[in-house]
Amino acid sequence: MASSISAFGYTVPLVVVLVLLALVVGLALVVMFWLTTIWSIYRSVQDTRRDQVRDDLQDELLERMFDPDAEWRPWVSSLSSVERDVVESLLDEYIRELDGQDVDQLQELGRELGIPEHSKRQLGKREEYTRLAALTWLTLLADPESLHATDFEPRTPRERAAVARLRWESDDLDTAVEGISILLDDATTQFTVFGQDTLYRIATEDPQALFQMAATHYDAWSQSLLVQVLTVCEHVGTNVTEEDISWLTAMLEHDDEVVRESAAGALKNIGWRDDLRAGRYTDRLLTDPSPRVRSAVYEMLARWGDDQALSKLTAALEFEENDRARLTGTNALVEHEDELLDRTHRTLGGAWAWSQEHVAYDRAARNETMNT
Amino acid sequence: MNTLTHLFTQTFFAFGLFVVSYYILVNIYYLFIHVLALLELRDDVRESRWDPPFRQFASPFYPGIGVVVPAYNEAATIVESVQSMLSLNYPEVEIVVVNDGSTDDTLERLVENFDLERIDADIPIDVPAEQIHGVYRSTRYEELLVVDKENGGKSDALNAGIWLTEMELFCAVDSDTIIDRNALLQLVRPFLEHPKTAVASGGVIRIANECTIEGGNVKSVALPKTGLPGLQVMEYLRAFYSGRLGLNRINGLILISGAFGLFRTDVVQEIGGYRHDTITEDFDIVVRLHRYLTDVGREYSVDFVPEPVAWTEVPSTRRMLGRQRRRWYRGMVETVVTNRRMLFNRKYGRVGSIVFPLFVAAETLGPLIEGLGYIILPLAWYFGLLSVEFFFIFFVLTTGFGVFLSWFGVFSEVWSFNRYDSPWQILRLLWYGVLENFGYRQWKTVVAWQGLVEYLKGVETWGAMERTGFKTEED
Numbered sequence: 001m002a003s004s005i006s007a008f009g010y011t012v013p014l015v016v017v018l019v020l021l022a023l024v025v026g027l028a029l030v031v032m033f034w035l036t037t038i039w040s041i042y043r044s045v046q047d048t049r050r051d052q053v054r055d056d057l058q059d060e061l062l063e064r065m066f067d068p069d070a071e072w073r074p075w076v077s078s079l080s081s082v083e084r085d086v087v088e089s090l091l092d093e094y095i096r097e098l099d100g101q102d103v104d105q106l107q108e109l110g111r112e113l114g115i116p117e118h119s120k121r122q123l124g125k126r127e128e129y130t131r132l133a134a135l136t137w138l139t140l141l142a143d144p145e146s147l148h149a150t151d152f153e154p155r156t157p158r159e160r161a162a163v164a165r166l167r168w169e170s171d172d173l174d175t176a177v178e179g180i181s182i183l184l185d186d187a188t189t190q191f192t193v194f195g196q197d198t199l200y201r202i203a204t205e206d207p208q209a210l211f212q213m214a215a216t217h218y219d220a221w222s223q224s225l226l227v228q229v230l231t232v233c234e235h236v237g238t239n240v241t242e243e244d245i246s247w248l249t250a251m252l253e254h255d256d257e258v259v260r261e262s263a264a265g266a267l268k269n270i271g272w273r274d275d276l277r278a279g280r281y282t283d284r285l286l287t288d289p290s291p292r293v294r295s296a297v298y299e300m301l302a303r304w305g306d307d308q309a310l311s312k313l314t315a316a317l318e319f320e321e322n323d324r325a326r327l328t329g330t331n332a333l334v335e336h337e338d339e340l341l342d343r344t345h346r347t348l349g350g351a352w353a354w355s356q357e358h359v360a361y362d363r364a365a366r367n368e369t370m371n372t
Numbered sequence: 373m374n375t376l377t378h379l380f381t382q383t384f385f386a387f388g389l390f391v392v393s394y395y396i397l398v399n400i401y402y403l404f405i406h407v408l409a410l411l412e413l414r415d416d417v418r419e420s421r422w423d424p425p426f427r428q429f430a431s432p433f434y435p436g437i438g439v440v441v442p443a444y445n446e447a448a449t450i451v452e453s454v455q456s457m458l459s460l461n462y463p464e465v466e467i468v469v470v471n472d473g474s475t476d477d478t479l480e481r482l483v484e485n486f487d488l489e490r491i492d493a494d495i496p497i498d499v500p501a502e503q504i505h506g507v508y509r510s511t512r513y514e515e516l517l518v519v520d521k522e523n524g525g526k527s528d529a530l531n532a533g534i535w536l537t538e539m540e541l542f543c544a545v546d547s548d549t550i551i552d553r554n555a556l557l558q559l560v561r562p563f564l565e566h567p568k569t570a571v572a573s574g575g576v577i578r579i580a581n582e583c584t585i586e587g588g589n590v591k592s593v594a595l596p597k598t599g600l601p602g603l604q605v606m607e608y609l610r611a612f613y614s615g616r617l618g619l620n621r622i623n624g625l626i627l628i629s630g631a632f633g634l635f636r637t638d639v640v641q642e643i644g645g646y647r648h649d650t651i652t653e654d655f656d657i658v659v660r661l662h663r664y665l666t667d668v669g670r671e672y673s674v675d676f677v678p679e680p681v682a683w684t685e686v687p688s689t690r691r692m693l694g695r696q697r698r699r700w701y702r703g704m705v706e707t708v709v710t711n712r713r714m715l716f717n718r719k720y721g722r723v724g725s726i727v728f729p730l731f732v733a734a735e736t737l738g739p740l741i742e743g744l745g746y747i748i749l750p751l752a753w754y755f756g757l758l759s760v761e762f763f764f765i766f767f768v769l770t771t772g773f774g775v776f777l778s779w780f781g782v783f784s785e786v787w788s789f790n791r792y793d794s795p796w797q798i799l800r801l802l803w804y805g806v807l808e809n810f811g812y813r814q815w816k817t818v819v820a821w822q823g824l825v826e827y828l829k830g831v832e833t834w835g836a837m838e839r840t841g842f843k844t845e846e847d
Contacts, residue, residue, distance in 0.1 A: 018765040025772040032779040033802060040786045040798040047793060096425070129418040139425040165425060193564035194424040197431040224568040235432050323497035330496075331538075353493035358509065361489075365514035 049082050057086050061094075065105050072112040088113060095140045107141045116146040123152040128159070135162035144172040157187065161195030168202050176206035180213050190224040200232045207236040211243040218247050223256060230262035240270050252281055257290035264296035271304030282309075286316045294320065295328035302332035310336055318347045330355040384748065384757050391745055392766075398738060399773055401730045405618030406780045412621040413678060413788050420558075420679050428557060429463050435563060436464040437556055437634065438537030442529030443469055443547040447476040451485045453547050456589060458513055462556040467516050468533040469547070473502075473523025482518050486510045500645060501532040526630070527646035527653040534637060534645055542640070544654070546631040548685055549577075550585055555680035559634045562675035571661060572635045573675040574628030577612055578791065579605045580683035590683050595797045600693060603812050604686045606804040610781035613678065617784070620676035624727035626662065628674070630654030632682035639665075650710075651832065652703025659711045662723050679789060694819050701739075701823025702831065708732055740824065743817030771809045778805030 004013045064070040079087060091113070095106045110116070115137050122134035131152075138146050144167050154160040164182040166172070173179045179202035183195065191199070203210035214229055221229065230251065251263035264285060270276060285297040294316075301313040313333055320326040330348055333340070334355040428434065439457050443450055450469070457467045471479045482488060488508040495504060502524035510516040519532050534542055541563060545551065555575060562570040581601040582594040596602045612629065619625045630653060640646075643664045646653045658674060665672040687693040708715075715732065717724040752758040782801050785792065792798060 015759075015761055015765060018762070018769060022765055022769045022772060025769060025776060028776050029772060029779065032776060032783060036779060036783040036786055036798060036802065037795065039783070040790075040795040043786065043790055044793060044795050092423075096423075096427075127418070129422045132422050132424075136422065136425045162424070169425070190567060192424075193431065193433045193567075194426055196433045197426050200432070201426075228567070231433065327496055328538075349496070350494045351496035354491070354496045357491050357493050361491075361509035361511065362514050364511045365509075368512050369514070 046082075050086050053083050054086050054090075057083060058090055061087065061090055061109075065094075065102060065109075072109045076109070076112045084113065088115070092140070107143075110137070110141040111143075115141060116143050120146050120150050123147075123150050128156060132158060132162055135159065135166055139166040139169050142170040144170045154182070157189060157191050157195055160187070161191060161198045164202065165194075165198045168198065173202070175209070176202050177209045177213070180209050184213055184217060184229075187225060188220065188222050190222065190228055196228050196232060199229070200235055203232060203236045207233075207240050208243050210236060211240050211245065211248075215244045215247045218251075223259060226251075227258055227262045230259070230266045233266035234262070234268055237269060240273075245270070245273070245276065249276070249281055252285060257288075257293050260285075260288065260290065260293045261296040264293060264300045268300045268303040271300070271306075271309065282312060286312065291322035291325040294322070295325045298325070298329035299332045302329075302335060305336060305339075307339075310339065314340070314347070317351075323351075326351045327355065331358070334359050380755070381757060384752050384755075387744075387748060391741060394733070394741060395770060398730075398734045401734060402777055406614050406777060406784075407618070408621040409614040409617035409784060410780075412617045413784055416617075416678050417788050429461075431463065433564075434463040434560065435541050435567075436466065436539035437462060437560065438466045438468050438533070438539035438542040438637065439545055439556075440530055440533030440537065440542050441467065441469045441545050441547045442472055442526050442533070443474065443478050444472040444523070444526075444529070445474045445476045445478060446547040447474070447478045447481050449548050450478050451481055452585070453549065454482065454486065454516070455587065456550050457545070458516065459553060459587070459589070460551060460556055461554050462560075464539070465515055465556065466537055466539055467513075468519065468537050468542075469517070470519045470521060470529040470533045472521060472525070472529040479518070479520055483508065486516055486518075487512045488516075488518055495536070497535065499532055499535040501528045501535070504532060507536070525648060527648050527650065530653065531645040531648075534640060537637065540637060541634055542637045543632070543634045544630060545682065546684060549631045550580060550590055550683040551632065552681045552683075553589060555632075555682065556634075558680035559632075559677055561677055562673065563634070563636075566673060569671050569673050570636070571639050571665065571672045571674060572628055572633060572658060573677055574616065574625070574633045575677055575680035575682055577608060577629045577631050578681050578683050579608060579686050581685055581688060583683060585683075593791050593793075595792055595800055596688075598688065599807075600690065601686050601688050602800070602804050603808045604693075606778055606781070606801055606808055609785055609801070610778050610805075614777075614781040614784050616676045617678055619727060622722055622727070623673055624722050625674045625676050626658055626723060626727060626731060627655050628658050628676075629682075631684050632680075635661075649832075650703060650706055651699055652707060655703060656707045656710070659707055659714070659728075662720065663711060663714055666720050666723075681791070690815075694822075697816065697819045698823040698826055701820050702827040704736055705824060705827045708736055739817045739820035742813075743821050746814060746817065774809050774813070775805050778808065781805075 004011050005017055006012075060075070064072065064075060076084070076087075087109075091106055091110055095103060095110070098106065119134035119137045122130050125131060125134075135147070138144065139162070147163065147166060154163045160183055164179045167182070168179050180199065183191075183199050183202070199210070210229070210233065214233070218226055218229070230248075233248070245267075248263055248266055251259055251266075254260050254263070267276060282297065282301065285293065288294050288297070298313055298317065301309040301316075310333070313329060317326055317329045317333070320329060326348075330351040333348075334352070337356065337359075439460070441453065441457065446453070454467065454469060469482060471482070488510050491507045491509060495507065502522035504519060504521045506520045508518040508520065510518075517536065519536060521529065521532055530544055541560070543556065543559070559573055559575045562573045578593075579596065579601055580590065581596045583590050584592045584594070595605060616625060616627070633654065635657075639661065640657065643657075643660055647656055647660075650656045661672075661674065687696055711728075714720045714724045714728050716729055720728070749758060749763065753760070753763075779802060782798060782805060785801075786798060792801065
């Protein structure tokens with residue numbers, strides 16, 4: 001083997017190169033060892049200090065929370081920095097779990113801890129998660145004023161969702177339209193589940209607002225955002241009386257099966273509308289080439305639940321060739337077992353028997369849970 | 373004779389040069405992956421600290437998860453495992469336990485402890501698995517489904533579960549695995565962030581030997597006191613934690629542990645489920661997902677989430693560990709050979725052109741080349757061809773770098789989620805990082821060669837894992 005290495009006109013013995021490399025590795029090892037050990041000790045000391053005060057602080061916090069005469073300020077000003085830190089984490093835990101007056105008390109504690117001021121400063125930081133954490137605190141403290149006191153503008157879908165959530169939770173929205181606009185104006189890409197849930201909460205108060213917005217904006221949305229909005233439409237309730245749903249029925253003809261499937265889902269709750277029932281969508285959809293879409297249509301018809309819908313569904317299931325789609329259909333249909341004729345047992349075969357038994361076990365287990 | 377000596381000398385020098393070049397390449401790869409892991413971990417830690425202000429359990433938008441648990445002769449741990457899974461925090465979950473023809477009383481224990489009754493109706497869908505003897509439902513737990521089938525191996529059992537769950541996602545879990553109560557809420561995160569593209573996500577597997585388990589949950593975390601499980605903790609931290617984090621950074625994750633992984637059900641059904649003729653089905657399924665989704669031109673992601681944790685018992689004797697590792701090695705070779713078309717194939721993006729080839733170089737060929745070195749070096753020394761000085765420095769260098777990477781894994785753990793919170797445990801982990809280079813590492817090269825021989829001979833057995841059961845507070 002070559003005993004030296006030549007480069008740029010210099011020749012260095014291989015052993016020297018290896019020794020140098022060994023020294024570098026040795027140095028890296030020393031640094032890594034001490035870094036790991038010191039960091040571990042630091043975290044352990046911090047955790048121990050927090051653990052030592054946690055129980056006492058928890059007791060005191062709960063005691064003060066239920067004492068109408070107690071004031072937070074003297075207590076907060078007596079806390080050390082570690083104790084403040086622990087109180088903040090306890091506050092974060094309790095404020096998410098409690099409701100009503102208890103929350104008012106805890107929000108007061110949050111203000112005494114200076115969280116709104118701190119959050120306002122955090123909203124100016126570069127790191128998105130820091131800004132999101134600040135918006136989360138303002139939501140928990142129901143403090144939209146602190147947001148309005150800054151020139152913060154949401155830049156990402158997550159931030160838009162966090163701002164909409166803060167304003168909705170704090171009753172700071174004039175109308176649901178305002179909240180829906182924060183979420184959907186200029187939006188093109190999909191939300192996280194938090195954003196989708198926020199849209200759902202706001203739209204539940206005024207489903208028409210969401211349907212109106214969707215009717216005018218849907219063609220600018222990405223397919224994944226469209227599917228998310230359709231899924232929200234599925235859950236927002238039945239209070240869509242006269243709004244234009246032509247955009248929704250148009251989605252039943254979309255090229256992508258996921259969009260068609262979601263559109264069928266969105267129509268589940270408004271099956272009572274004459275303009276929807278008058279259309280011939282269902283006949284076409286029951287022969288859709290995608291089993292996923294047909295499955296969604298079966299669920300839609302079962303939800304509509306009237307004689308005409310159930311008879312269409314039963315007839316379609318008799319000829320359904322996809323096992324899984326047929327099973328989805330019988331699972332949905334079995335909820336109307338009492339309204340169906342006995343012949344259903346024979347025409348739907350094994351899938352019907354399977355669904356029937358599973359529903360019976362679901363009910364038995366639910367009853368057992370309720371009894372215990 | 374001279375010609376023969378010359379030939380041997382030349383061969384030795386060529387091998388030496390190859391080994392040094394190989395060593396440099398593989399270690400640059402490892403270093404690169406570990407640095408990426410640190411960047412990924414930084415982002416993950418930031419992200420995990422943000423807890424959005426909404427009630428997850430009240431949200432109708434969490435996709436349902438079917439937890440599929442294949443069980444073969446798991447009577448010792450099955451009840452505790454199922455109890456642990458029934459107590460998982462997740463809005464919509466279904467536990468599907470598949471009794472894969474156990475010869476012990478796994479099924480009887482399930483029937484007895486969870487008030488199971490057999491469904492009379494025939495299964496109305498075709499399930500691509502061995503014959504199913506019966507499907508059982510609980511009269512107490514709505515979310516529990518038990519499938520009793522003919523023995524067909526782990527892949528077959530998983531397929532039965534995947535076809536029988538109606539959930540959008542499924543989580544493949546080993547029956548001896550204890551999952552942290554909030555783990556599914558974390559593991560599902562990629563599917564919530566990227567609902568359209570996420571197809572799979574994997575969590576962290578940690579070692580439960582010596583941890584105290586109560587009511588199906590890990591009550592206290594402790595580092596194993598004995599050598600072999602301790603060394604495996606170190607190994608899991610380096611390879612399964614740091615390594616996967618680094619690969620995740622470049623969307624190059626090609627392995628999600630079979631003990632704890634979440635997948636989109638319809639996509640796995642589309643590729644025909646798990647292959648029956650493989651013994652490392654977890655590696656195979658992820659590589660096939662990469663291959664299939666690239667072939668059909670679909671945008672996708674496979675993610676690693678460092679916070680959700682599943683705890684598993686690891687082999688504590690050399691015999692059992694050897695058997696497990698030979699199986700892992702055989703399966704790895706088999707998956708690499710099956711998917712060899714992906715190697716150096718730019719069509720498969722980073723996975724085909726960088727990650728998969730380097731994985732093969734480091735994990736498949738690495739132990740073989742190292743093992744060969746242990747044979748050639750004494751020969752070279754005997755024939756006077758080895759510079760002892762060179763060998764010594766090279767050994768120090770390779771060992772030192774190996775220790776550095778192990779310590780990097782420990783540092784990542786301390787810096788992020790710090791499950792081993794006592795500094796004494798960390799010191800012991802650091803010591804295991806040194807210790808594994810003397811004896812354990814060399815033994816693994818022998819196991820790799822044995823695994824290769826078994827693969828070439830067509831051995832297909834799994835080998836049974838003898839479990840001692842988890843340690844409880846009473847113990």
